[in-house]
Each structure stands twice: as C-alpha cells, then as structure tokens.
Amino acid sequence: MGELLKVERLQIAFRGDQGETISVEDVSFAIQPGETMAIVGESGCGKSVTSLAIMGLLGASGSIKRGYISFLDTNLTAASEQQLRKMRGSQVSMIFQEPMTSLNPVMPIGRQIEEALRLHLKSSRKEARQSAIDMLRKVGIPRPETIAKAYPHMLSGGMRQRVMIAIALICQPKLLIADEPTTALDVTIQAQIIELMQTLQAENGTAILLVTHDLGVVAAMADHVAVMYAGQIVEAADVYTLFRSPRHPYTQGLMNSIPRLDAISGGRAPAIPGQVPSLHEMPTGCRFHPRCPYAEASCRELQPELMETGDRHRVRCWLTETSEADQIAVHRDTRQKVAL
Amino acid sequence: MNATELALRQEALDSERETVSEVPATNYESYARQVRRKFMRHKLAVWGLATTVLLIAIGLLAPWLAPYHPNEITDDFSASPSAQYWLGTDQVGRDVLSRLLYGTRVSLLIGFTTVALYVLFGTFVGMIAGYYGKWIDMLLMRITDIFLSFPYMLVALVIVSVLGASLWTIIIVLALFKWPGIAMLVRGMVLSLKKADYVRAGVALGYRTPRILLRHILPGASGAIIVNATFGVASTILSEAGLSFLGMGVKSPQASLGNMLHDAQSLTVLTEQQWLWLPAGFIILLTVLAFNFVGDGLRDALDGR
Numbered sequence: 001m002g003e004l005l006k007v008e009r010l011q012i013a014f015r016g017d018q019g020e021t022i023s024v025e026d027v028s029f030a031i032q033p034g035e036t037m038a039i040v041g042e043s044g045c046g047k048s049v050t051s052l053a054i055m056g057l058l059g060a061s062g063s064i065k066r067g068y069i070s071f072l073d074t075n076l077t078a079a080s081e082q083q084l085r086k087m088r089g090s091q092v093s094m095i096f097q098e099p100m101t102s103l104n105p106v107m108p109i110g111r112q113i114e115e116a117l118r119l120h121l122k123s124s125r126k127e128a129r130q131s132a133i134d135m136l137r138k139v140g141i142p143r144p145e146t147i148a149k150a151y152p153h154m155l156s157g158g159m160r161q162r163v164m165i166a167i168a169l170i171c172q173p174k175l176l177i178a179d180e181p182t183t184a185l186d187v188t189i190q191a192q193i194i195e196l197m198q199t200l201q202a203e204n205g206t207a208i209l210l211v212t213h214d215l216g217v218v219a220a221m222a223d224h225v226a227v228m229y230a231g232q233i234v235e236a237a238d239v240y241t242l243f244r245s246p247r248h249p250y251t252q253g254l255m256n257s258i259p260r261l262d263a264i265s266g267g268r269a270p271a272i273p274g275q276v277p278s279l280h281e282m283p284t285g286c287r288f289h290p291r292c293p294y295a296e297a298s299c300r301e302l303q304p305e306l307m308e309t310g311d312r313h314r315v316r317c318w319l320t321e322t323s324e325a326d327q328i329a330v331h332r333d334t335r336q337k338v339a340l
Numbered sequence: 341m342n343a344t345e346l347a348l349r350q351e352a353l354d355s356e357r358e359t360v361s362e363v364p365a366t367n368y369e370s371y372a373r374q375v376r377r378k379f380m381r382h383k384l385a386v387w388g389l390a391t392t393v394l395l396i397a398i399g400l401l402a403p404w405l406a407p408y409h410p411n412e413i414t415d416d417f418s419a420s421p422s423a424q425y426w427l428g429t430d431q432v433g434r435d436v437l438s439r440l441l442y443g444t445r446v447s448l449l450i451g452f453t454t455v456a457l458y459v460l461f462g463t464f465v466g467m468i469a470g471y472y473g474k475w476i477d478m479l480l481m482r483i484t485d486i487f488l489s490f491p492y493m494l495v496a497l498v499i500v501s502v503l504g505a506s507l508w509t510i511i512i513v514l515a516l517f518k519w520p521g522i523a524m525l526v527r528g529m530v531l532s533l534k535k536a537d538y539v540r541a542g543v544a545l546g547y548r549t550p551r552i553l554l555r556h557i558l559p560g561a562s563g564a565i566i567v568n569a570t571f572g573v574a575s576t577i578l579s580e581a582g583l584s585f586l587g588m589g590v591k592s593p594q595a596s597l598g599n600m601l602h603d604a605q606s607l608t609v610l611t612e613q614q615w616l617w618l619p620a621g622f623i624i625l626l627t628v629l630a631f632n633f634v635g636d637g638l639r640d641a642l643d644g645r
Contacts, residue, residue, distance in 0.1 A: 055544055060474075088546035096544075101537040106371070106559040115555075116545050151371065167545065 002073075003030040004174055004207050005054065010067035012049055012058065021279045022065070023049050025231045028306070031207050031224075033174065038210040038218045038239075040254075041228035042276055047211045050228075051177045054209070055094060056084035072174065090120035093168040097180035099160035103152035109163050110136070110148025113170055120171045135166040139196060158189035165196065172204050179211045194220050215258055219243060224312065227251050230277055230287040233306060237313040247315045249292045286318065294319050378641035385637020391630035395623075399445035406438035411593040421615050428615040430603060439595040440619050446596040447627070450507065450580045451573040454514045459569045462519035463561075466526025467553050471534055481527070484520040492517035493582065500588040510589055514579055522568055529561035536560075563642035567635055574631035581624050597624050 012024040024046040031037045039047040052058055054069055056076060069076040071092065076084065088094075093116075096102045104112055113132035117123050123131065129148075136144035139162040152160055161181065168176055178197065182190040194217060201208055210221055218225055219239065226236040227250065235248040246252045253272035274291035277283055283290055289299040299318055306316045379385055398405065407426075408414075417433035419425055427436035469480040496513045503509045533539060534557060542552045577597070583589035584598025585605075592599060597620045604610050604617035 057540075057544060085546045085548065088544055090546060094541075094544040096537055096541060098537050102541045104538045104542075104556050104559075107555070115547075119545075119547060119551075164541075167541075 003070075004033045004035075004072065005031040005209070006070045007050070007054070008067050008070075010050065010053065010069065011065045012046070012053055012062060013065045014062045016061065018280060023062075023231055023279055024053070026306070027067075027228070027231075027233050029226050029233065029236060031175065031209060034201070034205045034207055035224060036201065036208040036210060036222045038212060038222035038225045039228055040212060040215065040218055040225060042213060044276060044279075045228040046231040047228050048179055051094070051179055051209060051211050054177060055088060055092060056081075086120075089116050089173070090171045091173055092175045092177065093171070093173045094177040094179065095161070095164045095168045095181050097183050099157050099164050099184060102164055103160055105152055108149050108151055109155070113148075113163070113167050116167055117170050131170065132166075135170050136163070138200070139163070139166045140192070141166075157185055158192065161185060161189075161193055162196065165193070165200070169200055169204065169206065173206060175207045175209060176201075177209045177211070180213070181210070182217055183212070183214065190217070191220075197221070215254065227254070230282065231279065232287060232316060233314070234288065234316045235314065236306070237310075241310070241313055247309065247313075248288075248317045249294055249319075250288050253291075286316075288317075375641045379637045382633075382637035382640060384633045385640075388630040388633030388637065391626060392634055395444060395627055395630065396448060398441055399448040402441040402445040406435075406441045408435040408438045410434065410438045410442040410595050412438075418613060420613075427619055428613075430600075430616055431609075434593075436600075436615060436619065439600060440597075440623065443595040443597045443600055443620060444623055444627075446507070446590055446594065447577050447580055447598070447624075450511055450514070450590075450596070451577040451627075454511045454518070454576045454580075455569050455572045457511065458515040458519040459522055459565060459572070461515070462522030463526045463558075463565060465519065466523040466528075467530050467557065469523070470527040470530025471549070471553055471557070477527070480523070484523050487517060487520045490517065493579075496579075496583060497586065497588050500583065505588055505591045507590060507594075510580060510583060514576055514583075518572065518576065522565065522572070525564060525568055526561055529564055530557055533557045533560045563638075567639045567642060570631055570635035570638055574628040574635070577624065577627055577631075597627075 007030070008028050010024055010027040011022060013020045013022050015021075027046070027050055029037065029039075039050060041047045049058070049062070053062075053064060054071070054076065056079070058064070064077050067077075071087070074083075076087075079087075103109060110129065110132050113135060114123075114125070114128040117128045117131055118125070133144045133148055136148060141147050141159065141162055147155070147159075152163070155163065161184075165181075176197075181197070182193050185193060197208065198221065200206065208221070210217070212218060222239045224236070224238050225242045226233045227242070227248065228234065229250050235242065235246065235251045242251065243255065246255050250272070253270075256270045257272065259269050272291055277287065277290070283300070285298075285300040285302055286292070286295070286304055289295040292299065296318070302318070304316050304318050306314045308314050379389075412434060414429060414433040414435070416425065416429050418431050419429045419433075421428040425435050425437070427440065429435055430439070465480055465484070469477040496517065499513050499516075500509055530553075539552060539556050542556050547556075580589055580596065581598035581601065584596050585601045587599075587602060589598050590596035592602075600620035601617050601624075604621075609616050
C-alpha cells in the first residue's frame with residue numbers, strides 16, 4: 001500500500017484587503033499509513049493553513065491555487081463539499097489547540113462523543129452511548145459513566161483534551177490532524193497527552209499529522225519531520241536525521257535556539273537574527289537569505305528547489321552538503337538549469 | 341524512556357485522576373440547578389414569576405372563575421361595585437369582573453402567540469443571515485432595516501383597518517413588526533458563535549450545517565432569546581392594549597385589557613366611573629411589571645456560567 005496522504009506542490013492563496021496573498025508555496029509531503037509526520041515552524045509559516053487545506057476548511061477567502069492533495073487515492077482538491085464532509089470526522093479528523101473552547105459548553109461531553117459516531121457510523125443511541133463510555137475509558141478518563149454526563153467547564157484542560165481526542169478518534173479515522181495538541185496544556189499534562197496519542201495510534205494504526213512549533217513534542221512523537229519557513233518546506237527528513245544533522249541553515253538555527261540544560265549558565269540562547277518576512281514582501285531568491293549566515297550572492301536571486309539529498313531527506317538550500325564534492329557538482333548543475 | 345520516568349508519568353496520571361474524582365457528584369446536573377439558584381436570588385423576579393403564574397392561571401381558568409358571561413348584557417348598566425357585581429358593570433351592563441378575567445385571557449393569549457410566532461421567525465432569519473453571511477446576510481438585514489424604519493403603530497393601524505380587527509389580525513400585525521429585533525439579536529450571537537472553536541470543531545467532524553446551527557449554535561443563543569421573548573410578552577401586551585385602546589385592536593364585544601380602557605376615553609368615565617378602567621389598567625401594569633421582572637431574573641440567571 002502506498003501513501004495514505006500525498007500533498008504535491010501545494011500553493012494556497014488568501015484574498016484580503018491587499019489583494020491576493022500566497023501563504024503556502026510549493027509544499028509537498030507524504031504520509032504513510034500509521035506514521036507520524038510533524039510540520040514544524042514559526043507562527044504564520046503556513047503550517048496550520050496546510051492542515052486546514054487537507055480538511056477542506058480553508059473558508060471562503062482561502063483557496064488552493066495549484067497542486068493537489070490526495071488521500072486514499074482520492075484527489076481532495078477536486079472533491080465536492082459533500083464528499084469532504086463525509087470524510088471529515090470519519091476518515092480524517094482533527095484536534096485543535098484550545099481544549100478549553102473546542103467543546104460545546106452546553107452539551108454533556110458524552111453526547112458530543114456520541115454525535116460523531118451516530119452521524120458517521122449510523123450507530124443506534126444505545127450503541128453510541130456504550131462506545132462513548134468505552135472511548136472515555138480508553139483515553140484515561142476515570143469513572144467514564146459519570147463523567148460522560150459532565151459539561152466541559154467541569155473538566156480540567158488535560159481532561160478536555162482527552163475528550164477531544166476521544167471525539168476525534170471515535171470513528172477510527174485513518175488520519176488524525178493534531179494542530180498544536182499540547183500547546184495550551186501544562187507540561188506534565190503534555191507528556192500524558194503525547195503518550196495517550198501514541199498508545200491510541202499503535203492500537204488503531206492511525207497516521208498522525210502533527211502541526212506544532214514545539215521541537216520537544218516533535219522529538220517525542222514524530223517519525224518524519226517537515227520544517228516550514230515563510231510558507232515553504234525548507235527541510236524534511238526522518239526525525240533522527242533532522243535532529244542529528246540538520247542541513248538547512250534555518251533548521252540549524254532552530255536546533256541551536258533550543259535552551260539546553262548543559263549550556264554555560266548566564267549565556268543567552270542563540271537566536272536567529274532578523275524576522276520572518278511578511279507574506280506581502282517576500283524576498284527574492286531564497287526566502288531565508290536575509291537571515292542566513294551563509295548567504296551568497298546567488299541566494300538573493302535564485303530560489304532553491306527542495307532537493308533530495310538522501311533517503312527521504314530533502315533540503316531547500318543552495319549550500320547543502322558543500323563538503324561533498326560530487327553533491328556540489330550536482331547542485332551546480334541544477335543551479336545552472338534553473339538559471340537558464 | 342527509562343523505568344523511573346515511566347513510574348513518574350504513571351504517578352502524574354494517577355494524581356490527575358484523583359483530582360477529577362474529587363469533583364462533587366452534585367455538580368453534574370448543574371446547569372438547570374444553577375439557573376434556578378441564581379433566579380431565586382432575585383426577589384423581584386420570584387415575585388414576578390409568582391404573579392405571572394397567577395395571571396396565566398386566571399387566564400386559563402377564566403370560564404370557571406367568572407361569575408357571569410363576559411358579553412352578557414344586563415339591565416344594570418354603569419352600576420358601581422356591589423356584592424352582586426364586585427367590580428360594577430359597564431355602560432351596556434356587562435359585569436366588569438368577568439370581562440376583566442376574560443380580558444386577561446385574551447391579552448395573554450395574544451402576548452404568547454405573537455411572541456412565539458415572531459421569535460420563531462426572527463430566530464430563523466437571524467441564524468440564516470449570521471451563519472451564511474455575504475449577500476444573504478446583506479439582503480435579510482436590509483429587509484429587517486426596512487421593517488424597523490416603519491412607524492409601526494401607524495402601519496399597524498392601517499393594516500388592521502384594511503384587514504378588519506380580529507384576534508388573528510392583531511397577532512399577525514404585532515408579530516410582523518417585532519421580529520426584526522430578535523433577528524438582529526440572533527444574527528449577532530450567531531456571528532460570534534460561529535467563530536467559536538467548538539463550532540469549527542463541529543465542521544471539522546463533518547456535521548451538516550443544519551445540525552451545527554440547531555445543536556451547536558442555537559443552544560448558545562437560547563439564553564438571550566428566552567430573555568428577549570420574556571420582555572417581548574410584556575411589550576406585546578402593551579402594544580395590544582394600545583391598539584385596542586385606539587379601537588383598532590380586539591373588537592367588542594370580546595373583552596381585552598386594552599379595549600376595556602377604551603371606555604375611559606370619555607371624561608365622565610375617567611372621572612366618575614373609575615371601576616371601569618382602574619382594574620384593567622392595574623392588571624396591565626401588573627402583567628408588564630411581572631414579565632419584565634421575570635425577564636430581568638432570567639437574564640441574570642442565564643448569563644454566563
């Protein structure tokens with residue numbers, strides 16, 4: 001079996017007051033069944049927009065300009081609203097960042113879990129109630145029969161995120177999109193939620209698309225990582241390679257800026273100088289060049305492609321692997337081709 | 341991850357479980373209870389509710405409570421209150437008490453039916469406009485603006501005089517001019533609720549629009565709608581009284597609180613036969629106050645959590 005989800009050369013634009021803004025440019029990645037793929041990046045780099053595009057939830061002002069998204073060999077960019085609706089919640093589901101506000105405040109949580117089940121799997125009320133209670137137990141909610149009758153405001157943030165996970169996984173989707181699933185939670189609870197997601201993933205074989213800016217979460221969960229910068233994927237690799245030998249200067253900068261326990265005390269955590277460019281004023285050439293310590297003249301003019309440098313390791317940089325002579329030759333070739 | 345770390349996590353998990361199990365069981369049926377508790381704190385609202393219930397009971401039981409038939413004409417016209425006619429008789433010799441009881445019945449009937457009609461319609465319009473936005477919103481809101489810009493009493497008078505006064509004409513005319521308020525209220529609520537994370541989560545779960553509107557958005561707006569409807573009953577009863585007072589409301593011989601006041605247009609009645617209009621005026625005052633107090637209480641009780 002091939003890829004569960006394949007995103008190919010995706011370009012997403014939003015209409016706004018200042019005309020059209022391209023917020024995601026040339027994003028390609030694939031997720032295998034049962035795999036966890038993480039998209040990492042700063043706020044506004046397009047990672048959430050990409051995940052919303054997969055759900056078909058870009059809203060009225062956003063649209064996919066180019067590229068395609070295929071899920072289980074169906075082209076989602078060409079799917080009707082009805083097809084997408086049937087897919088949402090049953091095949092692909094989503095958990096949001098804010099467990100405090102993502103549950104309906106006036107409906108008992110048990111009913112909210114049942115609702116998805118009754119809609120997608122056409123379960124009877126009784127079956128749905130039983131499954132909801134079983135699911136609550138699975139996500140580690142004590143006394144599920146009682147808690148099912150509780151309203152969201154009676155539960156803590158961690159409990160609510162567990163409930164969100166229960167709702168998202170009740171129909172056993174093939175893909176779970178988790179948009180900053182742990183950002184709003186306490187650190188101790190974060191660990192539990194990650195562990196819970198991993199357990200359920202192992203049980204059901206669900207693939208997870210994790211959208212986050214937290215490299216710690218990435219390290220704990222992901223099999224494969226794509227780093228996004230200013231609407232593009234700048235580096236993608238399996239998690240070990242990415243953390244051990246990041247190749248893109250931006251990824252290296254990110255890794256260096258993680259506070260370390262063994263750092264010299266009193267020192268400042270190294271930061272990447274400069275700021276993320278605004279979507280309206282994208283620099284020419286490589287989008288990272290104004291902040292890149294290794295930028296050369298050509299970086300200002302030519303936009304690098306995302307180049308395969310190893311097994312599923314892709315980097316969008318002209319300077320990749322300068323130490324290896326043959327690789328440089330290959331890159332020069334590509335460069336010249338692009339230049340022509 | 342080593343064994344100690346695992347044990348630590350398990351411990352953290354257990355401690356969280358414990359915190360949850362400390363939540364008292366009584367909390368679980370809370371919303372209705374909480375509303376009741378908050379409402380009960382409001383002394384005037386409780387008084388208003390008691391009065392409302394009493395008035396509704398009077399309205400329902402009027403045929404059994406009234407000593408005479410309200411339209412029955414006797415030879416004793418303009419009789420002052422006595423043991424036989426507790427509140428006297430009017431100029432054509434009908435028992436004022438019986439008419440008052442029946443009048444309350446009619447006024448409440450108009451109040452409730454009108455409100456039910458326009459709340460349903462206004463909520464529908466408001467939800468559609470707020471949720472779909474764009475040109476639908478534009479169109480529906482301009483129509484509401486048009487309705488709001490009429491001097492409604494005048495238009496109501498014209499419509500009633502063209503269609504002829506009857507219970508249903510009045511209900512429809514009143515509803516016709518009162519739905520815009522609730523439509524705008526509901527539209528505003530929907531506009532903010534549709535951006536709520538849980539509504540977006542519903543969309544992400546593949547729910548259809550009607551389900552999202554009715555099960556996820558409407559309950560959030562229901563508090564405001566109920567409060568508005570309660571005030572609406574009071575204002576509708578007042579409007580009916582106004583129309584009837586001007587002779588364009590409920591048609592004689594059928595009694596309503598408003599057309600009993602109609603008699604007070606004559607100076608002799610106003611100055612010398614107070615029993616003809618004082619009781620009706622008092623009941624109107626009582627009804628409007630009671631409903632408004634209930635509305636106030638509900639607003640406090642339903643507001644937030």
